[in-house]
Amino acid sequence: xxxxxxxxxxxxxxxxxxxxxxxxxxxxxxxxxxxxxxxxxxxxxxxxxxxxxxxxxxxxxxxxxxxxxxxxxxxxxxxxxxxxxxxxxxxxxxxxxxxxxxxxxxxxxxxxxxxxxxxxxxxxxxxxxxxxxxxxxxxxxxxxxxxxxxxxxxxxxxxxxxxxxxxxxxxxxxxxxxxxxxxxxxxxxxxxxxxxxxxxxxx
Amino acid sequence: xxxxxxxxxxxxxxxxxxxxxxxxxxxxxxxxxxxxxxxxxxxxxxxxxxxxxxxxxxxxxxxxxxxxxxxxxxxxxxxxxxxxxxxxxxxxxxxxxxxxxxxxxxxxxxxxxxxxxxxxxxxxxxxxxxxxxxxxxxxxxxxxxxxxxxxxx
Numbered sequence: 001x002x003x004x005x006x007x008x009x010x011x012x013x014x015x016x017x018x019x020x021x022x023x024x025x026x027x028x029x030x031x032x033x034x035x036x037x038x039x040x041x042x043x044x045x046x047x048x049x050x051x052x053x054x055x056x057x058x059x060x061x062x063x064x065x066x067x068x069x070x071x072x073x074x075x076x077x078x079x080x081x082x083x084x085x086x087x088x089x090x091x092x093x094x095x096x097x098x099x100x101x102x103x104x105x106x107x108x109x110x111x112x113x114x115x116x117x118x119x120x121x122x123x124x125x126x127x128x129x130x131x132x133x134x135x136x137x138x139x140x141x142x143x144x145x146x147x148x149x150x151x152x153x154x155x156x157x158x159x160x161x162x163x164x165x166x167x168x169x170x171x172x173x174x175x176x177x178x179x180x181x182x183x184x185x186x187x188x189x190x191x192x193x194x195x196x197x198x199x200x201x202x203x
Numbered sequence: 204x205x206x207x208x209x210x211x212x213x214x215x216x217x218x219x220x221x222x223x224x225x226x227x228x229x230x231x232x233x234x235x236x237x238x239x240x241x242x243x244x245x246x247x248x249x250x251x252x253x254x255x256x257x258x259x260x261x262x263x264x265x266x267x268x269x270x271x272x273x274x275x276x277x278x279x280x281x282x283x284x285x286x287x288x289x290x291x292x293x294x295x296x297x298x299x300x301x302x303x304x305x306x307x308x309x310x311x312x313x314x315x316x317x318x319x320x321x322x323x324x325x326x327x328x329x330x331x332x333x334x335x336x337x338x339x340x341x342x343x344x345x346x347x348x349x350x351x352x353x354x355x356x
Contacts, residue, residue, distance in 0.1 A: 040272075040297030046290050151281075151288020153308050168308050170286055183287050185297070185305060 035199050038192035039173055039182035048073070048174045049149035053110065053142060056122035056135035063178060066106045070200045071174040072193075075152045075167055077113035078125035078135075083169045083186060084109075085129075091171075092130040094193035101201055104176075107133040112154035112167050114143055175200050225335045226328035232268045236296075240275040241282050241289075258285055260312045263341075264299055265334060267324040272297045285309055285317050 048063045048071070055061030063071065072091055076084035088109065095102040109126060111117035114137050117125075122135030137143070147154060154167040169186035173196055182196060239258050248255050264270050273296050276282050276289040286307035287295055299305075302323040309317035325334040 036298070038298070038300070040287070040295050042289075043294045043296070044292075046293065151283055166308065168286070170307075183295070183297075185286065185307065187303075187305070 035195065037182050037196050037199060038188060039171075039184035039196050041182045042180055045175070045179035045181045048172070048178050048180045049146075051136075051142070051146045051149070053136035053138040053146070054119050056119045056126060056137075058119070061108065061134060061136040063108070063174065066108075067178050068176050069104050069106045070176060070197055071172075072105065072107045072197075073110070073150070073172040073174060074107070074170075075110050075112055075147065075150075075154065076169075077111050077165055077167070078117050078121055079113065080165070083167075087169065087171065087186065088126065088129040088133065090188070090190050090193060091133070093190035094197060095130060095132075097190055097194040098197060098201075101198075104201055105197055108136060109133060110136040110143065110146060112143065112147070112152075112165050114138060114140055173197070173200060175203060222332070226332045228331070230268055230325050230331050230334060235267075235269055235271050236273045237262065237264055237269050237271065238273045238275065239284075241278045241284060243277050243279060245278045246280045246282070256312070258309075258312075258317065260309070260314050260317050262317070262319045263337065264319060264321045265323075265325065266299065266302055266321060268334070270299045270321065272299070272319065283309070 050063045051061075053061040059065075063073070074084075074087055074091075076087065078084070088107075091107050095105055095107075098105065107126075107130065109122070111122060117135070117137050119135065119137060122137060126133040126135050136146075138146075146152075150172065152168040154165050157164050157166055171184045171186075172180050173182040173184060175181045181200060184193065184196065241257050245255050245257065258274070262272065264272065272285070273294060274284045274287075274289060275294045276284060276291055279291050281288055281290050283289075284295070286297075286309060289295055299319070299321045302321050305319040305321065307317045307319070308315065322334075323330075325331045
């Protein structure tokens with residue numbers, strides 16, 4: 001046997017095998033493509049416009065309150081029977097998928113229907129999906145200003161003896177630094193949300 | 204064989220060759236981005252009463268070939284562009300992974316909405332032919348719009 005070449009036994013003895021394995025793993029992780037957003041992304045990201053609304057948690061609701069967390073910001077109303085329940089259930093499922101890291105995610109749901117969505121009603125409604133979700137309401141003028149700042153539309157439509165709303169159904173993803181990073185159109189799966197939230201949480 | 208017949212045969216043969224290539228050659232694209240831009244000065248033109256429509260109310264995308272919508276705001280003011288509000292100099296890049304019809308509320312359009320139809324990857328000869336025909340139509344249309352803008356601005 002040629003002693004110039006170490007045997008596998010001698011490599012193991014010298015602790016080289018674990019080192020090589022670590023190197024290989026490092027190489028593999030460096031070669032892996034960067035995770036891509038499923039949502040639409042903004043470049044450059046802009047600061048999320050702040051607002052001051054009544055929170056369903058009894059506190060003033062501002063985006064700035066959640067600096068350091070990743071925020072999912074959506075607009076809707078508790079009487080919505082089509083889009084909003086699906087969106088909120090998707091958020092809840094995504095949070096469950098992320099396990100303990102979901103503690104760093106805050107869902108904010110701003111109503112477009114201040115007439116019916118008082119803070120108590122929002123709290124009850126959101127609590128059916130996830131008790132950590134926070135709703136926001138305010139005067140018509142306050143909410144209209146928030147919608148304008150975010151490019152969200154909402155149109156009241158009379159329906160029989162009541163009314164309904166046609167409103168933007170997308171969700172903004174706001175990073176830990178309070179910047180609007182992405183916009184997720186309606187209909188994406190909890191897996192897609194979990195993917196994008198993971199990217200933002202790891203930053 | 205008379206010269207006229209020879210010319211006709213050559214034209215028919217060429218047409219058949221083009222059709223065969225269109226139906227059989229693999230479909231690919233250098234970029235998967237479908238780009239729409241708001242040129243500088245658009246807001247000023249709108250304010251002066253000019254009805255400028257940059258983004259069509261119906262966009263067609265194809266998975267694996269051109270499946271990413273890219274919006275660019277080169278204007279000096281924020282613009283509602285498709286589904287979102289965009290700041291000056293900002294871009295928005297939205298990838299699609301599922302063939303479907305997507306409807307977005309869009310106040311920039313008279314209809315109040317924008318539709319994005321995402322089609323499956325053209326795998327069959329007929330699908331390749333249809334895709335290439337649409338691409339040709341789309342490129343001609345884009346060129347016409349660019350020429351029109353140059354003429355108007």
